[in-house]
Amino acid sequence: MEPASPLQIGDYRRYWLARFMGVFATMSMVVLLGYQLYAVARDDYGMSVAEASFQLGLLGLAQFVPLFLLTPLAGLAADRFDRRHVAAFANGIDGCVAAVLALITWADALNLPILFALAAAHGAARIFLGPSMSAIAPNIVPPALLPRAIALSSIAWQSASVAGPAVGGLIFASAAWLPHALSAGLLCCSMLLILTVRPVRATHEGPPLKPLRQIIDGLVYVWRERFLLGCITLDLFAVLLAGATALLPVFARDILFVGPEGLGLMRAAPALGAASVSLWLSFRPLQREVGMKMLWAVAAFGALTIVFAFSRHFVLSLAILAMMGAVDMVSVFIRSSLVQLFTPDDRRGRVSAISGLAISASNELGEMQSGLAAALLGAVGAVVFGGAGAIFVTLVWAWYFPELRRARSFEPQELKREVST
Template sequence: MTRAPETTPNSVAVDTGMAALIGRESFRRFMTARIGSITAQQMLLLAISWHMYDLTSSAWDLGLVGLFQFMPGLAMTLVAGHCADRMHRGRLVVGCLAAQAMTASLLVGATVTHAVTRDVLLGFSLFLGAVRPFQMTGQQSLLPMLVPQSLLARAMALSTVVQQICVVGGPAVGGLLFAIGVNSVYLTCAALFSVSAATCAFVRYDYLPPSREPVSAVSVLAGLRFVWSSPLLLGAISLDLFAVLFGGATALLPIYAREILHVGPQGLGLLRSAPAVGALCVGLVLSQRAIRRGVGKKLLVAVAVYGLCISAFGLSRWFPLSLILLAISGAADAISVVVRQTLVQLETPDRMRGRVSAVNTLFIGASNQLGEFESGVTATAFGVIGSVVLGGCATIFVSLAWSRLFRSLADRDNLH
């Protein structure tokens, strides 16, 4: 695929407004496919979990569904990055979306024929977990090829907005469809994945043939070496790793809802949604007004604000205040995500973008999973409130330490 000439009036190089971004046909198609695919993924994962619980009524089996999705994803992430650098990224994403459409269709057939068992659902979970890293690294490394550098920060912010909307809305739509029947969810997912694959197939960009570097452990691990050799990238990616590792309080929210704030399951839903609302609001602002100066300091301040909000949430006994603090933490996290991902893409040559994106994805996945484990361990040792407050304080400390350890990150003035 080669890029078709841009004919919209907003494609003029000096126009860096939102109209210029939305006016790019390839970007519109990419975002349309992203909306459909994220929504379908959220619905499909929720449906598989519900289906498993309907079959077995076992919390252990629900945990296995998550484990079977996480482990192959962790194992395949670096391989996926290597593939994204050696293959046509658009076709890689299309293939992943088509594979997920096929999975949803097979689940429809298995449900109709009453062939769905615990092992069948675990097998599909394993397959979906293995496919997702290839889609994620392909998408992350493809986006910078669809927009000029002057629009990349806005594109990242808009991508964050889309993701937050789909993460919140996907499960809600899936829940409504599940009331009709599980196959209504699977059919909708199959349709969304198919439409997304077809839309992504028409995304045009300048495709450069990959290098003829032989496939080896050295080439697969090249992304790790590249990040390690760049203090700016190492600082940005590791900052997010430790901030989420220490500052994540998601795993303990059910305890806060029931025993500390006394708001029940309805309140738990609001607590889980509050960070996404904050991230959505900030993402909309950043998609209109990109951060232009002092990006390194603002990144570090955003992480410190995130930690401060988590510590304050840990001490809060008033439900409205807790919601506000979580929303602000989500807003600060959105600033961190947009700045970090934009820096990673701009500082990485195109031939390495897939493998570096894979390293970034690997760090994010590890921080989320290890963060939940860390919350459980520290809650056992120091109590629930002590765990959250100490985690937030540790995040603030990390922000201060990184400002000294990674001066190239702290002194970075602009994104470009």
């Protein structure tokens, strides 16, 4: 009998748990890394709020540079090798980063160069993890269950994003090194668990291309397929501008005055909203007019970002962040499903790598943009500017990529007819 839910598939259950553990660990580590860097810049280096905010922007750049340089190799690896091994390797590297961070925190040996180096190593690990993990799911569930599998995978990601920063922030308050040690252990468990999934290697039509030609083929494919290009770049530019996340340490410490515990809750709030929507979508996935719903969700994200900038009440700020996560999840769910269903299996690794680069660029470069804008406009002005920019990008993309508006369903054959009309 065909399974009625992805959770009836043993490989998917192990994949889901490995994803949860890995995201829990990395989100806790990255949130606290930003807080520690901001604190070191302010307390040890005597920087002003504006100067320390700029350091947060540079932290995003430090994570993005290896992502940019290694994206072609990461996509190639996911399409040429066993995707389980690629994902396990990436988790192992990130586990080492967490272990080193725990050690230097315990030894009180933190400084800016070490923190930037660890951020770069984390960025390198992430770019190999993303394409391999994204490409595994379509190989272990039937195509009809893929939207639900993506929704359930998002629940793992978002619920871990809630629990990781919240638990990490609470533990950090009592022992600063302990959450990083926990992250190292969880990443090790995730690495071992993903290896228990059955071997996953991409299927190829015809003889495999040489590595360099294969990399170029993936880039050309995304460039020529306007629908994929529109989906990927919409997320890139909208979130790049509306990236308030990098400035949350500023809001936590100097605007809302809630400290590291409050920062953990603020980072967890968007994920809580997203997890709630993911749970709903796993039972009631969107089926019609998916392209327009994606565009409306991105515009709503920008509008809520502006509202967040003016909030001075902690509970209200948490509520707005949760709503931002909810509408962002609608966009992510639709875009992820459309990209996976539209892309042939032998190109999924490379397309996922390019999509992952866009997401990372929107996050890490968004953090740099936020840091630069905060140095010029202040934290509040930078967040308002970003939210308005996200709304503008949505309007431009809705006009320039009409294929996005024409996408009405998740049925692969019907989807290709709709966007090519």
